[in-house]
Amino acid sequence: MTGRPVVLKLGGELLEDPARVKAIAKVVRRAAARVPLVVVHGGGREIDRALAVAGIAVQQVDGLRVTDEATLQVVVAVLAGTINTQLVARLNADGVPAVGLTGADAGVAPVKQAAAHRSTTGARVSLGLVGEPLHGGKPALLTRLTGAGFVPVIASVSASKAGGLFNVNADTLAANVAARLSARRLVIAGATAGVLDAEGHTLPLVDAAATRRMVKAGTASAGMVAKLAACRAAAARGVSDVRIADGRVPATLLAALLGETTGAWTRVK
Numbered sequence: 001m002t003g004r005p006v007v008l009k010l011g012g013e014l015l016e017d018p019a020r021v022k023a024i025a026k027v028v029r030r031a032a033a034r035v036p037l038v039v040v041h042g043g044g045r046e047i048d049r050a051l052a053v054a055g056i057a058v059q060q061v062d063g064l065r066v067t068d069e070a071t072l073q074v075v076v077a078v079l080a081g082t083i084n085t086q087l088v089a090r091l092n093a094d095g096v097p098a099v100g101l102t103g104a105d106a107g108v109a110p111v112k113q114a115a116a117h118r119s120t121t122g123a124r125v126s127l128g129l130v131g132e133p134l135h136g137g138k139p140a141l142l143t144r145l146t147g148a149g150f151v152p153v154i155a156s157v158s159a160s161k162a163g164g165l166f167n168v169n170a171d172t173l174a175a176n177v178a179a180r181l182s183a184r185r186l187v188i189a190g191a192t193a194g195v196l197d198a199e200g201h202t203l204p205l206v207d208a209a210a211t212r213r214m215v216k217a218g219t220a221s222a223g224m225v226a227k228l229a230a231c232r233a234a235a236a237r238g239v240s241d242v243r244i245a246d247g248r249v250p251a252t253l254l255a256a257l258l259g260e261t262t263g264a265w266t267r268v269k
Contacts, residue, residue, distance in 0.1 A: 001032075001035070001036045001146060001147065001149050002036070002147060003035065003036055003184075004036070004181070004182055004183060004184040005035065005036035005037060005038050005142075005146050005181055005183050005184070006031070006035045006036070006037050006038070006183060006184060006185045006186075006187065006257055007037075007038045007039075007040065007174055007177055007178040007181065007183045007185070007186045007187070008028070008031075008037060008038070008039050008040070008174075008187050008189060008257060009039075009040045009041070009042070009170055009171060009174035009186070009187070009188045009189060010024065010039060010040070010041045010042070010087075010189055010247060011041075011042055011044075011170075011188075011189060011190035011191060011247065012041065012042040012043035012044045012045055012046055012047075012083065012170075013044075013045060013190065013191045014189060014190065014191060014247045014248070015041060015043065015046075015083060015086075015087060016045065016046065018090075020248070021086075021087065021090050022090060022094065023250050024247065024250070024253070025090050025091050025093070025094035025096060026094055026250065027250050027253050027254045027257070028091060028094075028096050028098075028151065029091075029094055029095050029096045030254055031254060031257040031258060032096055032151050034258060035184070035257070035258070036146035036147070037146070037151050037257070038142055038146060038151070038152050038154070038177060038181065038183075039087075039098075039151060039152065039153045039154065040153075040154045040156060040170055040173055040174040040177060041079075041083060041084070041087060041153065041154070041155060041156065041170060042079075042156055042169075042170030042171075043078055043079050043083040043155075043156075043170075044065070046078050046082070046083060047065075047074060047075055047078050047079070050074045050077070050078050051071065051074050054070070054074055056070050056071055056074065059071075061117060061119050061125045061127070062117065062119050062120055062225050062226060063169075063223040063224070063225055063226035063227075064117060064127055064130065064169055064226055065127070065130070065167060065169070066125070066126075066127050066128050066130075067127065067128045067129040067130050067166075067167040068128050068129065069129065071128075071129075071167070072129045072165060072166070072167055075157060075167045076157050076165060076167075079102075079155040079156060079157050080102045080155040080157050083155065084100045084101075084102075084153060084155040085100060087100075087153055088100040088153050091151065091153065096151050097149060097150045097151060098150070098151045098152075098153050099145055099150050099151070099152050099153065100153050100155070101141075101152050101153065101154045101155070102154065102155045102156075102157050102158060103131075103133070103154060103155075103156065103157060103158025103159070103168055103173055104157065104158045104159035104165070105141060106139075106140070106141040107137070107139055107140065107141065108139045108141055108142060108152075108154060108158070108177070109133045109139070109154070109158045109168070109173050109176055109177055110133070110134050110158065110159065110160065110161060111131030111132055111133050111134060111158045111159065111160055111166050111168060112131065112132055112134060112160055112161075113129070113130070113131065113132070113160065113164075113166065114127050114130045114131060114132040115132070120215055120225065129164075129165070129166050129167060130166060130167050130168070130169070131157075131158050131159075131160070131166030131167065131168045132168075132172075133158070133168065133172060133173055133176035133177075134176075135176070135179070135180070135237075136180070137180065138180055138181060138182075139177065139180055139181065142177070142181060143181070154173070154177070156168045156169065156170035156173045156174075158173070169226060169230070171188055171226055171227045171229075171230035171231070172226070172229075172230045172233075174186060174188065174230065174234075175230040175231065175233050175234035175239075176233075176234075178234050178239045178242075179233070179234050179237035179238060179239055182238065182239075183239055184240075184241065184259075185239070185241040185242075185243070185257070185259060186231070186234050186239050186241070186242045186243070187243050187245050187253075187256045187257055187265075188227055188230070188231060188242075188243065188244045188245065189245050189246070189247030189253055189256070190227075190244070190245075190246075190247055191246075191247065191248055192244075192246065193245075193246040193252075193264035193265070194243075194244050194245060194246065194264060194265045194266030195214075195220070195224060195228070195244055195266040195268075197219070198217075198219050202264055202265070202266060203266050204266060204267065205266065205267045205268075205269065206228065206266055206267070206268050206269070207268075207269045208232060208269075211228050211232065214228075227244055228244075228268065231244060231268035232268060232269075235268060235269055241259065241267070242267065242268045242269075243256050243265045243266065243267055243268070244265060244266045244268060245263070245264065245265035245266075246263075246264040246265065249264065252264045252265070
């Protein structure tokens with residue numbers, strides 16, 4: 001399939017219930033019949049459970065996982081192994097020609113080690129083995145796969161040019177891939193109806209000023225701060241349609257992927 005692709009990021013919370021995964025697979029099948037589609041997925045809560053079983057403490061700052069060597073081994077096993085394979089299997093069972101990948105495959109999303117993160121409190125915190133995706137250059141593998149009618153499904157781990165493995169925030173990776181593909185749309189799908197105000201209502205539009213106000217007031221959760229930063233980065237690099245959408249409602253998710261104008265989502269500028 002030709003044309004500019006749509007990039008869909010699926011939050012790990014959407015992939016825990018087999019019935020919900022099956023519903024999402026049907027949405028992906030319908031969307032992929034209309035537009036070239038690339039899927040990126042996370043798996044934070046599944047990683048947390050695996051870390052607990054392994055007796056490894058969870059460390060996060062502003063929704064970003066602090067990753068040491070032991071944590072990285074669990075992250076790779078869960079994201080690139082269990083979650084990616086199960087999702088690809090479900091998609092193929094529902095008629096989607098899905099191909100499982102990581103950011104390390106053939107230049108899909110090469111990274112460098114992320115610099116220390118400046119938290120919302122102003123402190124600088126090392127994130128450890130966390131990768132920052134590099135800019136520049138279209139990911140040729142994704143272009144070839146979507147052009148041939150396949151749906152790439154990317155787990156959010158990647159590698160540096162020297163071959164070191166890194167954990168990558170899934171929202172950040174999706175935004176990077178969308179920008180490098182010149183995607184027509186980026187949809188960040190999670191378990192909320194977009195960005196919510198203090199009363200729990202969906203904000204139809206969030207810009208830089210609104211983001212600053214929410215962070216300062218503490219109305220944006222740590223995870224949402226990371227999502228907003230990734231979305232604004234994609235918008236700044238040319239992705240004109242960026243949405244944070246409710247992935248729990250199949251009709252809403254499909255409408256967001258196909259570019260409908262109204263629904264349970266927030267546009268990010």
